[in-house]
Amino acid sequence: MTDVQDKAVSAPTAVAEKSGGVVATLFRFQSVFGLLAVFIAAIIFSPRRDGEILFVSADNLANVVRAVSEIGIIAVGMTFVILIGGIDLSVGAVLGLAAVGSAVLMVESDWGFLPSVVLVLAIGLVFGALQGMATAMIGIQSFIVTLAGLQIARGLARIWSDGQGVAIAYGNGPNEAPNSFAILGERTFGGLVPIPVLIFAVVAIAAVVFLRVSAFSRHLYAVGGNEKAARLSGVPVIRVKIAVFAICGLLAALAGIVHAVQLNQGSPNDGIGYELDAIAAVVIGGTSLAGGRGSVAGTVAGALLLGVLNNILALNNIESNIQLLIKGLVIVAAAALQRLRPAS
Amino acid sequence: MRNLKAPLATAAVAALVLAGCGTTSERTSDQPQAGNSKECKGADGKYTIGMSQANVAEPYRQRMDDDIKAAAKEVSQFEVKFADAAQDNAKQVADVENYITQQIDLLIISPNEAKPLTAVVKKAFDKGIPVLVLDRKVEGDAYTGFIGGDNVEIGTEAGKYVAEKLLPQGGNVVELKGLAGATPQAERHQGFIDAIKANPKLKIVADASGDWLREKGQAQMDALLKANPKIDLVYAHNDPMAEGAYLAAKAVGREKEMKFIGIDALPIPSGGIKAVEQGRLSATFTYPTNGKEAIAAAKKILVDCGTIEKTQTLKTRLIDKENAASIYAEENPTG
Helix, strand or coil: CHHHHHHHHHHHHCHHHHHCHHHHHHHHCHHHHHHHHHHHHHHHHCCEECCEEHHHCHHHHHHHHHHHHHHHHHHHHHHHHHHCCCCCCCHHHHHHHHHHHHHHHHHHCCCCHHHHHHHHHHHHHHHHHHHHHHHHHHCCCHHHHHHHHHHHHHHHHHHHHCCCCEECCECCCCCCECHHHHHHHCEECCCCEEHHHHHHHHHHHHHHHHHHHCHHHHHHHHHHHCHHHHHHCCCCHHHHHHHHHHHHHHHHHHHHHHHHHHHCEECCCCCCCHHHHHHHHHHHCCCCCCCCCCCHHHHHHHHHHHHHHHHHHHHCCCCHHHHHHHHHHHHHHHHHHHHHCCCC | CHHHHHHHHHHHHHHHHHHCCCEECCCCCCCCCCCCCCCCCHHHCCEEEEEEECCCCCHHHHHHHHHHHHHHHCCCCEEEEEEECCCCHHHHHHHHHHHHHCCCCEEEEECCCHHHHHHHHHHHHHCCCCEEEECCCCCCCCCCEEEEECHHHHHHHHHHHHHHHHCCCCEEEEEEECCCCCHHHHHHHHHHHHHHCCCCCEEEEEEEECCCCHHHHHHHHHHHHHHCCCCCEEEECCHHHHHHHHHHHHHCCCCCCCEEEEEECCCCCCCHHHHHHCCCCCEEEECCCCHHHHHHHHHHHHCCCCCCCCEEEECCCEEECCCHHHHHHHHCCCC
């Protein structure tokens, strides 16, 4: 009992002190240091024009974060799921379902901005919760449940959209989405900061704070650390699992709304393969796929690292096939570093 | 859980405050039509061209890139860079943004889909970068020129060929369609059925969707062969599906009873021209990659300081047993 409690409490905050020393700290902030290293490398290898380092131009940095904002939002939810030792393969398909839903509701059904967004988020939340129930109450592995969920969400998106991309035009007329929705895809602070970046930032900060202060956080790490022990020590394992999958579904739906507004379209093919990018961000962020160990901050750093890497490879026009190899190697390297990490 | 309310509320308020700091719209920019606004340096300049491809996993699109590369080699002032969006609209938006950051001199784009790419193409165009759009269009007119094929015309040519040359005596036709919902699929279908009306003895007895894929075409044809004892012609919306249908017929020993025609005629070893040359397909119709024409247009804009037509539609060509070998050689001059 005490052992479990101890582990649950210490995992998020006290790994460094416990294993002691600089090495442990380095490992704990592995993804942040990784991000820093990639960032510096990007500055060094950035193409220049008239003395200007193109990579660090404000416009480009905004592009980098904008490009990973959807994956980042999904990856935050994915972190929760992986922390309890689960996986969610359905997030890309839920993103597609949410993108289609936003477009169909606002364009074809002429719903207002708020009701559409609320319904779409609710769909994501319920979809996630149902997956959580299937895995927590029936005991099917989350890999299988969400693999099925992926198919179901994709099928629903196809049915809802008639298999076609639904184009989004803005205005007050019939078959136009309200202008208030368009704002989500624009830039603020003098046209510099894309709103999707702000949404990602808010989600990330809320998640970090949530994991720091809520009692739920201890339960989450406990379930991930040792589910049986957690159950014996009174942690409501089933409720925790359902809540975690519900959060993940909700965030995937939020990413879908952001996706639709950024591309002015909701297509049933949106988000194919995004679950893998999100898992990659979580892994690079140092969260253990075995559960019980990791952090949202690491995931955010992991997502940004992938974004910077994508950007600098593209700015240098590295061939797309080679880019795939490099990204694969980075993921393996991050996972290898985790193996070297001293046990907490 | 009660601890959670305060931070969440703080975050929500922060979001509202931040979002309220004033937004600017990229959509309502009313700058004058640009695209040629930069001073033309002509033949003395060096030019970087960015090519944004929708998905090189499709052989047609890989060939488009290859054609651009080959044509650009002939223009000493050009250096072409390539990006692949792997069929993801969001990735392609980022690709174009990166090209804008790199301050390329001309953008060539073959969009994955029209609507999602329109805004970013306009952004490039408004920054004074000439934009050539290939194969699939974007919305509006914020681009310098569009170069593409005409799928209705291709379907019509295929229908005419069947009605007049291949089956003048009439017969049963099976149609293998491309991906449902895709514009080329609808257009290749429409052109064909309108054209075969000229020969009332031709009848479409069955159709199925092969999603552009060889294996799907094969599986669909397996079923169609069982259901239809007499088939005289298979019209497939692209060559891979025609080849798949051929394999299905061959597996049950019926490939000699019927003829197969496809579309695309890629001049690559696994493409339709070779299939015609080797006798599996009776004919195929070229769907131009537009690569050569794009570089010619880029040369006109950048090197010759000229203007190009807003829309350039390329004609299709019939490939049959007689011209297959010579056209393959012509399209692959270096072997």
